[in-house]
Amino acid sequence: EADIYQTPRYLVIGTGKKITLECSQTMGHDKMYWYQQDPGMELHLIHYSYGVNSTEKGDLSSESTVSRIRTEHFPLTLESARPSHTSQYLCASSEQGPVYGYTFGSGTRLTVV
């Protein structure tokens, strides 16, 4: 049973629209992450957070922004979507420490037309 929820699962929008991808977790994890992934390809870290009011950019340059006002909630916003943003976006969370893995959401498949 998933403890981390992403909505929507699928989204098709027009170029220039503003969108927010939602991610919520019920595990009380301080650490949360956003990854971008094309089908069958490697994960690219775009944002991460180590706690409330803490956000950092990841390894892949992204035009998106994130916020972390509550522990359980880590939304990602694209101010002006472009076709190059078409991808799958995965949210994850984890506990602190090297023995803990990530729990991933089911992802949001975004298509910008």
Place this chain on the structure above:
Amino acid sequence: TQLLEQSPQFLSIQEGENLTVYCNSSSVFSSLQWYRQEPGEGPVLLVTVVTGGEVKKLKRLTFQFGDARKDSSLHITAAQPGDTGLYLCAGYPSTSYGKLTFGQGTILTVHP
């Protein structure tokens, strides 16, 4: 440059065959993890190995962490179509507990 190199990138085999996927690095890791991802879903953690030389078994899957904690392998015995998916290794570099470093993945297809 990729900190964690996975090989092979693609693997297509028949049901019943054995296979091994490798995850290599020149860096030392505090732990290594393996994930499996099915199409349209997020990766799911299979195992975490922490001690150099550690071997863990999960049914037909055997995971090994190298003695020097720089590499790992995943061996599947008698593969089944249900094993099809993207396999990702990931590790916490010993110099930083911050976030996982992921390999580029191995796409496994098991044909009936």
